[in-house]
Amino acid sequence: VLFDLSSGINAEYGGKLKITREVDGGLEDISVNLPAVISADLRLNEPRYATLPNIMKAKKKKIEKMSPEDLGVDVTPRLKVLKVVDPPVRAAGDKVPDVATLMDKLKERGHI
Numbered sequence: 001v002l003f004d005l006s007s008g009i010n011a012e013y014g015g016k017l018k019i020t021r022e023v024d025g026g027l028e029d030i031s032v033n034l035p036a037v038i039s040a041d042l043r044l045n046e047p048r049y050a051t052l053p054n055i056m057k058a059k060k061k062k063i064e065k066m067s068p069e070d071l072g073v074d075v076t077p078r079l080k081v082l083k084v085v086d087p088p089v090r091a092a093g094d095k096v097p098d099v100a101t102l103m104d105k106l107k108e109r110g111h112i
Helices: 052-060 099-108
Strands: 009-013 017-023 026-032
Touching: none
Parallel strands: none
Antiparallel strands: 009 017, 017 026
């Protein structure tokens, strides 16, 4: 349990979450209220690999081009950039011949 919220794997939504989660003895089915934290592990889904016939079908399929206006989306900018400033240039480093000199320089600059 994370942040005193329920956790689990494999969820179904229907007003509440019905979750199947892994426990030491196997799988446990629980029902949780929202908000809930749901985690997933690597074994949750098997990858789907494209087959050659489906690749050929996908090549032939036409892709419909749509604009944001067709979807009713407003894309006007809502932020205004006041200014952009580059970060300060880093100072060049010093090469030291040995560890004793390094320790002296660090003490001199107050890092140690």
